[in-house]
Amino acid sequence: MSDEKDKLTIVMFSGNLDHALAGFTLATTAASMGMDVSMFFTYWGLNIIKKNEGKIRSRGLMKKLLNLMNRGGSKRLKLSRFNMFGLGTWMMKKLMKDANVPSLDEMIAMAQEMGVKLVPCSTTCGVMGLSEKDAFRENIASLAGAAFFLNEARESKVTLFI
Amino acid sequence: MKADKSLDCVGLYCPMPIVKTSEKIKELKPGEVLEVIADDKGIKQDMPAWCQATGHEFLGVDEADGEIKVYVKKTHQ
Numbered sequence: 001m002s003d004e005k006d007k008l009t010i011v012m013f014s015g016n017l018d019h020a021l022a023g024f025t026l027a028t029t030a031a032s033m034g035m036d037v038s039m040f041f042t043y044w045g046l047n048i049i050k051k052n053e054g055k056i057r058s059r060g061l062m063k064k065l066l067n068l069m070n071r072g073g074s075k076r077l078k079l080s081r082f083n084m085f086g087l088g089t090w091m092m093k094k095l096m097k098d099a100n101v102p103s104l105d106e107m108i109a110m111a112q113e114m115g116v117k118l119v120p121c122s123t124t125c126g127v128m129g130l131s132e133k134d135a136f137r138e139n140i141a142s143l144a145g146a147a148f149f150l151n152e153a154r155e156s157k158v159t160l161f162i
Numbered sequence: 163m164k165a166d167k168s169l170d171c172v173g174l175y176c177p178m179p180i181v182k183t184s185e186k187i188k189e190l191k192p193g194e195v196l197e198v199i200a201d202d203k204g205i206k207q208d209m210p211a212w213c214q215a216t217g218h219e220f221l222g223v224d225e226a227d228g229e230i231k232v233y234v235k236k237t238h239q
Contacts (some may be wrong), residue, residue, distance in 0.1 A: 032184035034215060
């Protein structure tokens with residue numbers, strides 16, 4: 001094993017529950033393997049790291065509407081298939097609980113404890129009216145742009161787009 | 163095989179056995195052996211891979227009645 005740590009960088013583009021679970025499974029495993037992990041959240045992926053409680057404040061009617069309809073938060077995400085007005089998602093959560101698999105919210109907290117960096121994309125935050133201080137769960141890294149991601153990816157052994 | 167510490171991961175799926183192993187290994191001294199007991203078959207592939215990535219030594223698998231025991235020797239802090 002070399003002294004330089006291996007790195008994993010993931011773009012989290014999707015806001016679907018199943019995609020988010022896959023991303024955080026890989027992130028926590030990589031961290032257990034001694035890798036440095038950065039996750040870069042953009043577009044619907046931002047919903048994964050939005051806070052679960054309270055209002056998300058934004059300025060302007062369209063942004064307010066968008067954040068009302070696209071509220072996000074790890075506990076509100078839906079499956080990409082078989083959501084069936086929430087029934088499918090409820091069933092999958094129940095199956096996961098019965099199998100002793102951690103919930104997405106627990107996986108995110110675990111990843112953060114293991115030092116996984118969660119980075120919101122500055123452009124999509126700006127476009128969608130999400131403020132760094134108000135919209136997200138605690139201990140999120142500073143907003144950053146494409147150059148930051150590409151520089152991380154350039155140094156990474158593994159790069160994924162989910 | 164004799165182990166210095168044991169970790170029970172029965173009933174847990176990927177990634178939990180590996181995540182818990184990476185935590186538990188901190189309690190061992192270099193040279194000591196950790197036994198991980200699991201029933202998710204993935205552990206037989208995952209633990210050697212984890213050892214390859216972290217530099218710890220994979221000692222082997224014992225399997226009986228659906229219970230899988232894997233052994234890891236801690237090689238460094």
